[in-house]
Each structure stands twice: as C-alpha cells, then as structure tokens.
Amino acid sequence: MIEETNNPTSADEFLKGIWRENPVFVAVLGMCPALAVTNSAINSLAMGLATTFVLVSSSVLVSLFRKVIPKQVRITAYIIIIATFVTAIDFLLAAFFPVIHKELGAFIALIVVNCLILGRQEAFASKNKVGLAVADALGMSVGFTFALLCIGIIREILGNGSLFNISLFGPNFEPWVIMILPPGGFFALGFLLLFFNWYTEWRKKKNETRDA
C-alpha cells in the first residue's frame, strides 16, 4: 500500500496519513475508539488528542531505541512503551480534565490495544530516523483525529441537534436518538466508508476519462 519513493520527505510522511492512507477510512484500523467514544464532537477530539500524544511519544522512543531492541522481543517492548505513555495520559486526564476522563472511562486505557499505534511502531518507527518517525506519527494522528471528528460531528448533529454542546436547530428539532446510541456508530462509519469508496471511484473515473 505504501508507495515507495526514492527520498520520502517528512512532509510526504506527514501528508499521507491525513488522506491517502487515512488510518480509519482507508486502512480501517483503530475501530474500537473510533466508534465507542464518538457520540459527541468534544469526546472525539479528546480521544484524538490523547491518541496523538501516545502515538507521537512512543514513536519517538521506539525510533530512538530501534537499534537496541532485540528483534525477538520487539512487540513486547513496543507494548510496554505504549502502555507507559497510556498510563501517563490516563493520570494526566484524570488530574486536569476529570469530566472528560469520566466520559471516556476505560477507553483511555484501551488506547494500549489500538492496533493503529502498534501498527505504526512495527511498520514505520522501528525502521526510520526520529524525524521521519515523528512526521509519520503526527500525520497518522491528525488523520485519526480528523476521522474521529467526522464521525463525532455527524453523530452529535443528528443525534443531539448540537455541535460542541451548542444547540444548532433550536428546541423544535426532534433528535435521532439512535445516532448517539451504539448502532449509530456503526451506521455513521458505514456510510462514511461508503462515501469514501464512492469518492475514490469517482476520482479514478475522472482521471481515466482525462487520460483517454
């Protein structure tokens, strides 16, 4: 899936995560948090930022230690590094933003098993210099946060008639309660993926007719 260019710059590594290899819409990784906490825009943003912190910090560490960690125990080593940072963000959120920490609950701790993070360590950070690893981690995190926000905004507008807790349609709006309940998560992501497929297909067709 990764297009090999001769000299990928940091900017390339950053940009690919946002759109072309978007972790949620294209690679379908990290689904649990993408669906479980996206019932409002603010929760999605908090989850996205927490994941960003963990992904960037563990990429730095893994990239720094990439020559020291023995091949056989690398996955265990990555998991320990990731779990350390997740514990840190868990306590940080509990201390400074107790309301959000309570809303997200166990899902903060579950960042540890987000396949996106382990996947990036194994596929990228363990093979590249720190600068590139940070660019890649930042791009993937922005892509992930963007995807979470998309789902969160759709679900909050439809399910609650508001955005970032600001009411949009006034008191006469009948909210689609189903959208902020679990099934809404499946529907929102399903339809977003459908839209993504359609857009990719449409772009391809447009390019073909232009080339012909």
Added chain:
Amino acid sequence: MDTNLIWIFVSALLINNFTLTYFLGLCPFLGVSSRLETAFRLGLANIFVMLITAICSYALNTWVLPFAPYLRLISFIIVIASSVQFVEIALKKFSPELFKALGIFLPLITTNCAILGLALFSTNKGYGFVEGIVYALGAGGGVTLALVLLAGIREETRLTNVPKLIEGTAFNLIVAGIISMAFMGFAGLFSA
C-alpha cells in the same frame, strides 16, 4: 446472590454485549466473520482467553495492584499475554484436538481490546473471583453470539447481488448496526 450472578451473565451476554454496545474486539469481528465455522471457533477461543484473563486479573488485583496501581495496564497486558502463551503450550501437549480447533486464534486475540476491556471493566466494577468468571463467560458468549450472527448474515449475502460500492467493510458495518439495534431491545429485559 444467585440472581445477581445470572444478572451479571445476561447483562454481559445480551444487554451490554461487548462487540455490539462497547465496540470491543471489532477487528476480528469484521475480519474473521466471512465463514460461519471459523467465526464460531474464534468465538470459542475468545471465551477461553477471557476465562484465563478473569483468573489473571483477579490474581493481579488481589496481590499486586494494591501496592502499585500505576502498573495496572502494563501488568495486565504482560501477564495475560504470557499466561495465554503458557496455556497454549500446555494445550498443545495435552489436548491436540482442542489446540487444533483454537490454536491459530489464540495469539491473535491475546492483545485484543475485548480481552483488556474485560480485565478493566471487571476491575472497575469490583467483581470478585466467581463474579469475574461469570462475567467472562457472559462476555465471551456475547462476542461469540455477535460473530456467529454476522458470519451467518454474510454467508447468506454471498449469493445476493450486493452493489459493488458498498461491498466489504461498509456493508458489514451497516449490518452490524442493524444487529446492534436489535440487541437494544434486550435493554428492557431487566428493570433494575
């Protein structure tokens, strides 16, 4: 006491189904649900690992974590992963048939979010040993149920004409949404 255990079991199995309401263990749910038989075996492996998890997390909660609460995540993951590995080796030796049926799935689901989720949730709820085991059985059963339902529907749709655009993950997600909606009906089962 007994009704309490039944309540824990039914709640984990149907009302707070791990896959359909907490979105835990979605990767295998979407990835390995194309055939009914594989899905069922993955479900069984899930129940098996969850039982080990319940035992491990009880042990950790009683003897280790009161002294070092910040080690919670790290110790859960490492202890669960290594005990599963250990049981896998034992299984290979003593029950090759069972190993054949569950074998390839065990390492796959060890660090699955449903497994860690189970350990965290049962810790948060303060379950004891028996309650933890019952909770693990219910949760594992729930995951199996969701897997088998989705796999069944996917097998049926293989012969139908699904539009090309929606094929794959988008289709599975929307089907899962409908199953999840149906499961919401179970919320009225107990009014406690």
